Amino acid sequence: MYLFPFVFIQVCGALERMDPTLEESARISGAGLFTITRKITIPLVLPSIMSGALLIMLYSMAHFGTVAVLGIEQGIYNIPTLIYEKIHQSGGSFDSIRTGTVLATVLVVTAALIIWAQQKVLSRGHYQIIGGKSFRPMELKLRGLRYPLLFFCLAYIGFTILLPTVVIFLVGGVSTYGLPLTWENLSLDNYKYILFEYEVTKDAIFNSVTLGLAAAVITMFAGVMISYVIVKMKVRGKGILEFLGMLPFSVPGSVIALGVILAWSGKFGINLYNTVWIILVAYIARYMAFSLKANSAALEQVHDSLMEASRSCGATMWQSLKDIVIPLVRPGMISAFFLIFLPALRELTVSIMLYAPTTRTIGVAIYTLNEDGETVMSTALAGIALIIIVCGQMLINHFTKKVSE
Known part of the structure; x- marks a missing residue:
């Protein structure tokens, strides 16, 4: 359920950019809220819905961490964990690698079919809803639905966000894991150790933040250019x-890491192995899909007449992009930044295969602590990582709000 931001962020951006006169015209003609939503609002934001749904499907197909922790012991596998188990149990034999390659091919083919199906759906209609006029999104009066929807939102936030977060901080503060949660069993010593005594923490936080920012900025701007094409x-x-562009995201992170190692370990003249740069290259490849889908959905809504008018007035292609296209798709770019930066802070699958002693990330540090049996310490570090992620998101929101003003 924590994947819902993939759709939420993109749909919010699309709704903010949508011309409210379309809905107002339908309302004047006598259409009700349900009819307007079904025949106007949802069809116009369909590119954003489809983009978010595609990202969720591809992410779920290629996800490793959650299934590995919760499913393997229960005999529940997806393709990435099955690849890992085959190779791990056989000690990296040729037969297991061959089996893993076949399974990875299944993911690639499935991703190709999903992308093809999405393109077929979107090609049936037109979704350009941004013209040359300024407007504000229309606010709806929910009336009788106000309190039921409020209760649903609060319940959803409580069970999927607040409850797990509270448990993380409580477990990270217990003195002895397994004993009841009493005041005598709670302490801040674990957080003190992680912050000030555990040598890996400082480097892990710095590496994660730096890699996340670099990957987000590079893919954000590169994604706009590629999406425009x-x-x-x-x-x-x-x-x-x-x-x-979508292919690296549809395959397991371990496959991406292996490919990056083979390509950038000196065999082709450039050796990035055991450096932070090889992790950055893997992050860019891994998360480019986020930028492509977010920016493509935003560009779908920019009418071609705006660019044509700019070019007819003598503006160059670059001037038109800089002064017209990029400001209009800025919500999509911001969505792409969030969708890349925040997951990169906690990334594990790629980093665990590429890190060196000096290039550990937060995800790797948490994983190694948990593997060593330090459940409480790993949870404490996870709580600190959560605070960093929340603070980072608040800073980004504040910055983007100032830019928009």
Whole structure:
């Protein structure tokens, strides 16, 4: 359930950019709230819904951590954990690697079919809802639905966010794991040790924040340029370009890490192995799909007449992009930044195969503590990581709000 931000962030951005006169015209014509939502609002934000749904499906297919921790002991596998088990149990034999390659191919083919199906759905309609006029989103009066929806939102937030968060901080503060949660069994010593005595913490936090920011900024701007080619330019092979951009995200992170090791370990002239740069390269490849889908959904809503008017007035392609397209798709760019930076802070699957003693990330540090049987310490570090992520999101929200003003 924690994957819902993939859809939530993108749909919010689309709703903020949607021309409210479309809904107002329907309301004047006598249409009700349900009819307006079904026939106008949902079809117009369909690119954002489909993009978020695609990201969730691909992420779930290629996800390793949650299934590995909760499912393997119960005999529950997905393709990434099955690949890991095959290779791990056989000690990396050729037969297990061959089996893993076949399973990874299944993921690639499935991802290709999903992308193809999405393109077929979106090609049936037009979704350009941003024109040359300024507007504000229309606020709806929920009336009788106000309190039921409020209760649903509070219950959802309580059970999926607040309850797990409280448990993390409580377990991270217990003196003896397994004993009842009493005041005598609670202490801040674990957090003190993690922050001031555990040598790995400082480097892990610095590495995670630096890698997350670098990967988010690079993929955000690169994604806008690539998405513009895919959505707005009539060039051959742009479908292949989109497929290649989505491909790294649809395969397990361990496959990405292995490919990066083989490509950047000196065999082709450049050796990034055991450096922070090889992790950055893997992050960029891994999370480019987030930027492509978020920016493509935003560009789908920018009418071609805006660019045509700019070019007819003598503006160059770069000027049109800088002064018209980028400001209009800024919500999509911000969505891409969030969707990349925050997951990169807690990334594990790629980092665990690429880290060196001096390039540990937060996810790796938490994982190694848990593997060593230090459940309480790993939970304490997870709580600290959660605080860092929340503070980072608040700072980004504050910064983007000032920029928009």
